[in-house]
Amino acid sequence: MQKILKVSKIRTFYSMNQKQPSKNLQLSQSEMRALSNQVMDLVIEHFEDLRSLPVVQKPAIPLPTQSISEGKELLKRQREPIPYLATDIRCIVQQLEKDILNQIVHTDHPRFFAFVPSPNNFVSVMADTLVSGFNVFAGTWLVGKGAAEIERETIGWLCQLCGLPKTAGGLFVSGGSMANLTALATARHIKLNDQIDKAVVYFSDQTHSSVIRALKILGFPQHQLRSIPCDKDYRLSMKDVWNQVVYDRTQGNIPFCVIANAGTTNTGAIDPLADLADFCQAENLWLHVDGAFGAAAILTDTGKKKLTGLERADSITIDPHKWLFQPYEIGCLIVREQGTLKDTFCIMPEYLHDVNQTTEEEINYCNYGAQLTRSFRALKLWMSFKAFGVDTFSEAISWGMTLAELAEHLFQELPDWEVVSSASIGIVTFRYVPTRCSTSIDAINQQIVNQIASSGFAMLSTTVLKGHKVIRMCTINPSTTEEDILQTIIQLNDIAKSLTPSALVS
Numbered sequence: 001m002q003k004i005l006k007v008s009k010i011r012t013f014y015s016m017n018q019k020q021p022s023k024n025l026q027l028s029q030s031e032m033r034a035l036s037n038q039v040m041d042l043v044i045e046h047f048e049d050l051r052s053l054p055v056v057q058k059p060a061i062p063l064p065t066q067s068i069s070e071g072k073e074l075l076k077r078q079r080e081p082i083p084y085l086a087t088d089i090r091c092i093v094q095q096l097e098k099d100i101l102n103q104i105v106h107t108d109h110p111r112f113f114a115f116v117p118s119p120n121n122f123v124s125v126m127a128d129t130l131v132s133g134f135n136v137f138a139g140t141w142l143v144g145k146g147a148a149e150i151e152r153e154t155i156g157w158l159c160q161l162c163g164l165p166k167t168a169g170g171l172f173v174s175g176g177s178m179a180n181l182t183a184l185a186t187a188r189h190i191k192l193n194d195q196i197d198k199a200v201v202y203f204s205d206q207t208h209s210s211v212i213r214a215l216k217i218l219g220f221p222q223h224q225l226r227s228i229p230c231d232k233d234y235r236l237s238m239k240d241v242w243n244q245v246v247y248d249r250t251q252g253n254i255p256f257c258v259i260a261n262a263g264t265t266n267t268g269a270i271d272p273l274a275d276l277a278d279f280c281q282a283e284n285l286w287l288h289v290d291g292a293f294g295a296a297a298i299l300t301d302t303g304k305k306k307l308t309g310l311e312r313a314d315s316i317t318i319d320p321h322k323w324l325f326q327p328y329e330i331g332c333l334i335v336r337e338q339g340t341l342k343d344t345f346c347i348m349p350e351y352l353h354d355v356n357q358t359t360e361e362e363i364n365y366c367n368y369g370a371q372l373t374r375s376f377r378a379l380k381l382w383m384s385f386k387a388f389g390v391d392t393f394s395e396a397i398s399w400g401m402t403l404a405e406l407a408e409h410l411f412q413e414l415p416d417w418e419v420v421s422s423a424s425i426g427i428v429t430f431r432y433v434p435t436r437c438s439t440s441i442d443a444i445n446q447q448i449v450n451q452i453a454s455s456g457f458a459m460l461s462t463t464v465l466k467g468h469k470v471i472r473m474c475t476i477n478p479s480t481t482e483e484d485i486l487q488t489i490i491q492l493n494d495i496a497k498s499l500t501p502s503a504l505v506s
């Protein structure tokens with residue numbers, strides 16, 4: 001053997017071919033330390049200084065009167081030629097600091113109330129660093145059993161918190177959209193054996209667009225989707241669902257799934273989960289609950305009461321990167337019967353036979369969802385749950401609900417404003433309705449939101465409820481103070497008055 005494989009032979013091979021590159025995409029120890037100090041300084045400064053920074057660094061929503069040339073400048077600056085040659089890494093980080101990281105809206109800012117805020121925590125940031133540093137592969141037991149074990153444990157905690165039985169399980173995915181897609185693929189498989197012809201699915205018109213997108217991806221044509229108009233409280237009406245299902249059966253359609261909301265994105269409304277669970281059980285329908293935003297409220301006593309029935313769902317979407325204070329991307333799907341995921345997603349290609357020589361306990365998460373190569377998302381939730389304690393999370397979630405109630409109370413006191421939907425698990429909606437005003441009320445409310453964003457002080461967003469544009473405030477950041485809420489409302493009111501001088505006369 002020694003005689004056959006001689007070093008000289010390797011040398012001859014090299015003389016004809018390329019040698020191993022001298023730069024192997026690695027840094028020296030001192031370069032790594034310098035880079036990590038530079039990067040970590042930026043991150044720590046971000047955490048320390050966040051409150052003093054404008055929420056919106058540059059106008060997020062350019063006003064018609066403002067030039068958007070600054071945005072164009074950014075785009076131009078970004079169009080650099082392919083960097084074939086190396087650049088000093090310190091300069092790259094400086095460039096990021098100067099040109100890029102200041103071009104983001106701080107969704108973790110205490111006065112970011114738009115969409116669904118994403119208050120972050122430093123322990124989870126460090127967890128993500130560890131995950132990338134060790135490049136943990138969380139797809140199979142063979143390669144990442146430690147990761148699989150932590151994922152199983154963390155998913156188990158979420159199942160327990162949601163009140164699901166011991167048979168429950170689930171997995172972490174990129175976010176709520178993927179969790180909804182995974183849930184509906186599972187419902188399709190379990191209830192229909194993937195035969196979607198004439199199969200009908202029910203949800204309220206307040207349901208998140210990711211659900212409709214998921215159904216589209218799964219092949220359901222529009223005429224098999226039943227978007228049911230919500231009731232006055234923005235919830236599914238049991239009577240309407242019941243009528244629709246009965247009607248569909250008479251038409252030869254096959255009802256198979258109801259999608260309920262545990263906190264709509266528009267108003268935080270919670271569908272009648274317990275009644276829906278009874279109904280789905282009686283009608284043999286899959287009950288999926290989209291709690292991407294709101295299911296986290298189950299960690300609080302008030303939330304537990306409001307979410308009664310959640311524990312009876314077949315599947316639940318819950319997004320740790322929303323109200324469990326995690327950095328993007330971590331969504332989660334939990335299902336009542338862990339086996340339903342495996343039945344739906346498990347495929348055994350030849351080259352993965354080594355991987356699939358496992359016992360039931362040795363979970364290959366690649367068999368429970370769409371991703372084979374997947375990151376160790378569980379670590380950040382696991383580490384932060386342990387480091388702060390779940391009780392601290394519960395208090396933080398409770399505080400978010402209290403702040404929305406405070407905002408509702410303040411708007412009720414304020415002339416010319418009306419509360420459109422009461423505070424519901426951290427979301428309140430309202431609108432400015434001056435008595436005398438020549439401009440459209442919808443347009444004024446949009447202007448108010450645009451102007452407060454461009455002032456940098458706070459950011460809120462609009463939505464449309466029953467045909468009217470309203471302003472939405474989502475108050476789930478635990479660093480938000482009562483004073484933040486008060487000052488934001490004062491500013492909204494000042495902007496509103498400045499936009500409608502004629503209303504001042506009234």
Ligand SMILES: Cc1ncc(COP(=O)(O)O)c(C=O)c1O
Pocket residue numbers: 116174175176177178180208210263264265290291292293294319331
């Ligand atoms: C209720 C609800 N479902 C699903 C989603 C989609 O989640 P993601 O953006 O993480 O994909 C959202 C996002 O805001 C949501 O509020």
